[in-house]
Amino acid sequence: MKKTTLCLLLCILPLNILLAQEGYKLWLQYHPVEDAALKKHYTSQNAAISVDHNTPTGSVIREELNTALEAMLELQPNFTSPDKASLLILKQAALPEELQKQLPSNAVQDEEGFTIASLNYTGKPVILITSQTDAGLLYGVFRYLNLLQLHTDTSQLSVTDSPKIKKRILNHWDNLDRTVERGYAGFSIWDWHLLPHLIKEEYIDYARANASVGINGTVLNNVNASAYILQDTYLDKVKALADTFRPYGIQVYLTARFSAPIEIGGLKTADPLNEEVRTWWKEKANAIYKKIPDFGGFLIKANSEGQPGPNNYGRSHVEGANMLAEALEPHNGIVMWRAFVYSDEKPEDRAKQAYSEFVPFDGKFKKNVLVQVKNGPIDFQPREPFHPLFGAMPETPLMMEFQITQEYLGGMSHLVFLPKMYEETLQEDTYARGEGSIVAKVIDGSLNTKKLTGIAGVANIGTARNWTGHPFAQANWYGFGRLAWDPYLKSETIAREWLGMTFTTTPEFIDTMTPLLLNSREAVVNYMTPLGLHHIMAEGHHQGPGPWVKDLGREDWTSVYYHKADRMGIGFDRTSTGSNALAQYAEEIENTYKNKRTIPEDYLLWFHHVAWDYEMKNGQSLWYTLARKYQDGVEDVAQMKKTWNAMQDYVSPAVYEKTRMLLDIQYEEAQWWRNSCLLYFQQLSQMKMPPFIPKAPHSLEYYESIRDPYAPGIKPSWD
Amino acid sequence: MKKTTLCLLLCILPLNILLAQEGYKLWLQYHPVEDAALKKHYTSQNAAISVDHNTPTGSVIREELNTALEAMLELQPNFTSPDKASLLILKQAALPEELQKQLPSNAVQDEEGFTIASLNYTGKPVILITSQTDAGLLYGVFRYLNLLQLHTDTSQLSVTDSPKIKKRILNHWDNLDRTVERGYAGFSIWDWHLLPHLIKEEYIDYARANASVGINGTVLNNVNASAYILQDTYLDKVKALADTFRPYGIQVYLTARFSAPIEIGGLKTADPLNEEVRTWWKEKANAIYKKIPDFGGFLIKANSEGQPGPNNYGRSHVEGANMLAEALEPHNGIVMWRAFVYSDEKPEDRAKQAYSEFVPFDGKFKKNVLVQVKNGPIDFQPREPFHPLFGAMPETPLMMEFQITQEYLGGMSHLVFLPKMYEETLQEDTYARGEGSIVAKVIDGSLNTKKLTGIAGVANIGTARNWTGHPFAQANWYGFGRLAWDPYLKSETIAREWLGMTFTTTPEFIDTMTPLLLNSREAVVNYMTPLGLHHIMAEGHHQGPGPWVKDLGREDWTSVYYHKADRMGIGFDRTSTGSNALAQYAEEIENTYKNKRTIPEDYLLWFHHVAWDYEMKNGQSLWYTLARKYQDGVEDVAQMKKTWNAMQDYVSPAVYEKTRMLLDIQYEEAQWWRNSCLLYFQQLSQMKMPPFIPKAPHSLEYYESIRDPYAPGIKPSWD
Incomplete structure (x- = not known):
């Protein structure tokens, strides 16, 4: 089948079929650059490229450039010799002296590192991507393409970077x-x-x-x-x-x-x-x-x-x-x-x-x-x-x-x-x-x-x-x-990088979705394990709440071992009056954490067993604050749903719909976590449910009875 | 993202990414009609469509027509009333009398059946798709689209069909x-x-x-x-x-x-x-x-x-x-x-x-x-x-x-x-x-x-x-x-239908690939279980040969139970001298099958235990013929590979390459079957390997030692 035929075919296909494919491309979407001036600028900079494609990695680099530049700029670059190129991809050992001496003073020595720099060569401006190694060149090219994906101004580039971990x-x-x-x-x-x-x-x-x-x-x-x-x-x-x-x-x-x-x-x-x-x-x-x-x-x-x-x-x-x-x-x-x-x-x-x-x-x-x-x-x-x-x-x-x-x-x-x-x-x-x-x-x-x-x-x-x-x-x-x-x-x-490359560089989208991503981690902490709680998930598969899990093969597989909630309070005393795990940390940490008043409250129940009526920094009791955190988590997810609903114009219908349905599940499960954990802890604390906690639709017994023998991610024989 | 943007994007993407998607669409590829006259004819026939899309199935029909006609004809059909339509999709109960009386005499009565007919309505030619039920309409529409996919002449349609099985x-x-x-x-x-x-x-x-x-x-x-x-x-x-x-x-x-x-x-x-x-x-x-x-x-x-x-x-x-x-x-x-x-x-x-x-x-x-x-x-x-x-x-x-x-x-x-x-x-x-x-x-x-x-x-x-x-x-x-x-x-x-819809209607392709498909079944019989042999696969997962399988939990899970090969011969006697399973069939079959001379040789070893030197219809011994069949199977796969290599121009690079690699595996495994089965049977027959059988690269012991505990399709615990 000829490529033109294929294009014809694809242009007239319904969206729903095509977009299923979108996710496969991950963050290498290479969306077309729509701003005409930017496109023209990028096109002129990338029209003629010099790269040694006789190595396996060089060949990979050339293919990636073809893919990316065609997609972003409708450009089939001309691969040519260094003197005719506007983009030069050259190992440091192969650099002409004229380029060598223009290299920025911080240009990399590290094997996998690279430098991307706007230089002059044979009387004209060029962009140089250079490294000591083939891998470094590839990383440099990907970084360069990422800059283009994010619509970065590339007129005066001087990027030197190398991996900090081997x-x-x-x-x-x-x-x-x-x-x-x-x-x-x-x-x-x-x-x-x-x-x-x-x-x-x-x-x-x-x-x-x-x-x-x-x-x-x-x-x-x-x-x-x-x-x-x-x-x-x-x-x-x-x-x-x-x-x-x-x-x-x-x-x-x-x-x-x-x-x-x-x-x-x-x-x-x-x-x-x-x-x-x-x-x-x-x-x-x-x-x-x-x-x-x-x-x-x-x-x-x-x-x-x-x-x-x-x-x-x-x-x-x-x-x-x-x-x-x-x-x-x-x-x-x-x-x-x-x-x-x-x-x-x-x-x-x-x-x-x-x-x-x-x-x-x-x-x-x-x-x-x-x-x-x-x-x-x-x-x-x-x-x-x-x-x-x-x-x-x-x-x-x-x-x-x-x-x-x-x-x-x-x-x-x-x-x-x-x-x-x-x-x-x-x-x-x-x-x-x-x-x-x-x-x-x-x-x-x-x-x-x-x-x-x-x-x-x-x-x-x-x-x-x-x-x-x-x-x-x-x-x-x-x-x-x-x-x-x-x-x-x-x-x-x-x-910001990921959102821009994967979906769109539109600022309204990035500026709205970035806080959603950043807050999403605190949301899950809040609706699952706030204030230093940990390992209170359902047994084995770990999907969903299980603060009641006890009597397993070994104590430290159970939830009750980790939260130690009782009539008096909740939390694992890891100070010197308890397991003293805190002593494994530096003195500076130990001194701050050993005191309920000075430990960051995020870690409170990780290191301390705390009375239900203990007064937290907010002036409320631990019990009240715990409930508030669970509720915050649920409300955070509600907000995520709301935010997402406003993003419909920026993403494909397939991604929009799928994420919408998944957020519905997350919202339901956040409530499941809140309801079942608070009911479980309440029978121990015997304290009143704060007014902002809605009445749970089920009893604690119901939540405890939920089983999921076919939960994903485990072998059935591990049930 | 706007659809035009998407089209632009897709047209300039590299083929390899797009074609991974191809397989997802199965036989509903809706390839563009490239013949201008045919396209024009189809376009005029489908430009205005009447369909009741207020039912869930009606809505599905409309969406499928949109998908298919856009892809095949670049046509966005106009959905309109029956009197203005060129294609009418109507339940029989809703048919105007003028159409009702033109229906062919064999028009379906069956619930799920449909009639597709070229008729006249309000003074102009139309195509009618009709059925008693929504499901019948959907089947009629899919059949109609299949006719278009196969570039059928639709000027005088009269197709009535209904499922023969409920x-x-x-x-x-x-x-x-x-x-x-x-x-x-x-x-x-x-x-x-x-x-x-x-x-x-x-x-x-x-x-x-x-x-x-x-x-x-x-x-x-x-x-x-x-x-x-x-x-x-x-x-x-x-x-x-x-x-x-x-x-x-x-x-x-x-x-x-x-x-x-x-x-x-x-x-x-x-x-x-x-x-x-x-x-x-x-x-x-x-x-x-x-x-x-x-x-x-x-x-x-x-x-x-x-x-x-x-x-x-x-x-x-x-x-x-x-x-x-x-x-x-x-x-x-x-x-x-x-x-x-x-x-x-x-x-x-x-x-x-x-x-x-x-x-x-x-x-x-x-x-x-x-x-x-x-x-x-x-x-x-x-x-x-x-x-x-x-x-x-x-x-x-x-x-x-x-x-x-x-x-x-x-x-x-x-x-x-x-x-x-x-x-x-x-x-x-x-x-x-x-x-x-x-x-x-x-x-x-x-x-x-x-x-x-x-x-x-x-x-x-x-x-x-x-x-x-x-x-x-x-x-x-x-x-x-x-x-x-x-x-x-x-x-x-x-x-022919499947090849045409999935790949291309080009006659050179269809005429070459149809025999390949039809012969592929006899090939696998030949290299796995020729002449009525059966159930001699590897234990449990059934992938690969295992004629030596014995001593399992029960006799009828073993291979030796089914082939009963020994020094004298091979095959399961299911005539009256054996299990007499043959008596479960009609007399006409029993009479033909009970005799080694009259039974179709394809079933010989299913119903008879036969001496290794028994003379087959080809004048050669059973042993020689068995070896010939195994070799035929291998040669059939070699031919399939050769045929496929000539099909490169008709299919996408992705499908071409993947199928080529899979045929390599099939060819290797066909030889594995031949080599190991013939070595196994030869130690019993004690007869000479015919000259057309190449020397096996491994010993029988090697083949018997092969294990595949992670073969697909079984749970690990079944090993």
Whole structure:
């Protein structure tokens, strides 16, 4: 079929069919530039381009420019030699002296960094995008295209940027049967059965999207891993993906099941000090690198939630991690060893365990080991204080693990802009080396001059036609990528960028929707877990409220363990009169937080057990304030609905309708949270429901009876 | 966003992004008519349209006409009154007398039928589409649009058609956790968690596709059912789908788990003669019909493969089915009771069991019960003789169950055009009332004057962007629908229609691809199970060869039970010297099939154990002929690849590339089948491999060692 025919066909198709496709393109919509003057200016700047497309990445760059400039400017650029080009994309080593000497003084030296600058060359103005590496050029081009997407004035460009974190990685909790643990966007995009033969378009578009925000690694399989993926037949499939992703600067990693030497190696043990085991891993690493020379390394969840690990053999996390690190070392591979461990044997406050376990190991890991730490000490709650390990292991590179998929944040249906939450953690002060020792500085290595640095995001990507299910969940993928590149970015900046690229640059839209995104995180905290409450979700699948959950296999899986509500009050005493988890933080924090009067009220019930009638800063009782927060959350969602209803003119009917229906669900569920939590807590507080709380349509017994055995994101056998 | 902007945007987008969308539109591509004269003619005929769009179906009709005529003709039709229209869409009751008296003598009386006729009205030529019902009008409009899609001369139309089968139903083997049993196209399209609030565009486009081929019912959940779907919260979700599908003439059905009164009703028994149980089902039916007044009824798999049923209480299938039928009767609901039963306790040839069990019940079911029978007596094999129940229960309406999803036919990756297989079964002669008593006549009720008739297809639909995964699997959905409407249609007709609507009407393409489709079924029989072999697939997931499978939980799950190959020969003796399953067929068949010399060789090893050196009709030994068939199958796929390579100019790059990669997989797997089956059988036959068989690259031991615990279409826990 000829392209003109296709265009004809498409122009006369009904909107509803076409717009289903819109979501697939994510933030790389490349909307046409409608302002005539701007379009003319952009066109003249991009009409003639010089780029070395003889490398795989160069070819990717050329294709992306073709795609973007055709879409935005109806421009088929002329690819030509540097002296005839208006846009030059050149590696620093290939720069003519004339350009070299015009480079801004801060022009990047960092491998993946780039400079975009308006310069003069052979007597005419040009735009130069330069970097030391192919990947840096690609990042520079994507940044440049983003500037065009946002209608930036490009007449005097001087942008130099480089990633502040080395390993910027998505973690896919994807099982080999294509179910996704905590996945709310369909099946796994990895179609293992048809790999290595079938290379789907989706793999390429996944790589484009990641490269466009600077993500440079992907762990393909679940942290609750099957050893099967380390078998030869699967490694061929992994290689096919690695080959596909390589031109986009993306390395492939695998989760390694610690007991793989037994399960697929035929050994009797997986003891990390056993020579046969060590040899098995070395040979496995050699086999992987033979297929995939730039393989990234292993992620390991060991001795946590039933996963095997070195403790099974009386060995430590250090001994386990270092054994794998030794196998990967000759190939420049890394080990990402998760700190999310909690043991059956230690009935210690779960918030304390990772710290207790890992701090003694500081400085004992091999150089190619990163310890991967969740943002907070419990488990991806709507709000947690930062994990006390940050700042507490100065001799060890700590990798941040954020969750992009919304396990505890509304699953498939709640609009929550997570960069706002990531920003909060990254900006928190650990005081590890005095004031200003914020988490971001731990992660980017600047606090303790680490070279090997990393950040991981648990992906929210699936086979959904728009990748993430909820149209606004795309913003969380985007935002994670942007913060992985630069953990000092403001979430507001990210929101504006994403809205502009995805929908429209119209200021009325951006200015209205940006506050909606930024406020959405506080809304979910309010209607789910205000004032420091945490882990009171329904059992197992974590969708919906479950403050009544008790009597599970272990105490620290229950809700009552975390909220400790009783006739007297509510909250987990983590001060010295309680679990003393607070002592794991710096003195500055401890001193402020140990006192109910000085602790930020957002963390009050995380660290204190507080009487129901305790007087809060607003002069009202805790009970009253708690109710007010729940009601605020519900009202916030009502406001989001109202705001969205006014956005109909700015977005496609399909996105408008879908988001509208999803906000209806969110509104209903926010009320469900408020009603059921307040009814539950009221029977304990025995206090009067404040007048602004509407009467619940159901009884507490009704709410407690709700079951959802087919909730998404869990395997049915986990029910 | 304005539509013109969107068009602009789309026209300048790269092809690869747009074409990913192509597959979503299935056979409703509505390609532009490029022949100027034809376009002009069509435009004049469709410029002014009269249709009553005040009904939900009328509104659907108008929208479909807008979509189709814009896409094909760049025409925005004028909707107007009958006297000003060139195309009239009118119910028969609303026909002006002038049109009424011009109707062709064969104009339909059947409810869902329609007439499309070129007539004169108020002094000018018009095209009339008429029917007794809204659904008939919709079918007439889709047929009319199909004629346009195929560039048919519409100057003298006189088409009268009506469905020959009443209940034309898709069976979704979709679980509530969204996995799909034997599904090879992703997750279930039913997004239960977000229903009833989120109505996805996919639901509407699913309904459009079904209506376009006349499918008028859908069973939403797996035959291996969860009782959970009968709970109130889920019934609200079912209602939302029913409301969405209603304007498209599609009724919703559910699989009912027989033990639901225990599991969700709190009763101690599900005994169909127990009064409490009977009342429970009646109340459940009342509750369903209160929400969904046109609910279709229940599908039941009882006492088969571990599903509960009346036998658990010492009751018969009749007692079970009639109990449910009684509950549905006041609401005009039906029961579809599956005859796919085989019992642990009867060590009888599995091919015989359904017949033995059900024939004695003939005439004993209530009037609203259909017995749903698979096309063959084993289980959806590449080739089976027709099921002996067809023709053997003259007093009972028998419903055909075809499998559209390719459980035993190559799963995700093999191109097999199934209408060719369905046609073979439908055309087989049961001799039940003498020669010419073909299966189609049993199904459409004409053989025994049944009014309640039905046909079911196990769907191959999932969340894949193109619905079915393999681009050519769409043809099997289409073809099932067409044969459900008219079981006498030729598979060649269906192939030509589908190719023309989906890709292009170019004769070079259609004339080349039609034979490829028609031959594809014989190819898969040849490389998997030639000469009457059956059920020699790998264990459990059925993907790939497994003639060596033995020692499973029960004998009739193994391959060795079915091929019975030994040192002497191969094949299942089902004549009087063996299981005598052949006696379940009419005498005419028995007499022909009982003799190795007269039985069609396609069924030889289904009914006979045959010596390896037996001389076949071709003068060669059975062993030689078997090898030849396997080789033919492989060569057929090689030819398919070659043919496809020449089709590059006729299809989009995306479809071309994807199909090319899938054919590579099919070619590799065809060789895997040939190599492993022939090596396995050779160790028994001890005969020489014929010279045309290339040396296998692996040993038999290697092939036997292959495991695929993550094969698609099964739950991991079934491994």
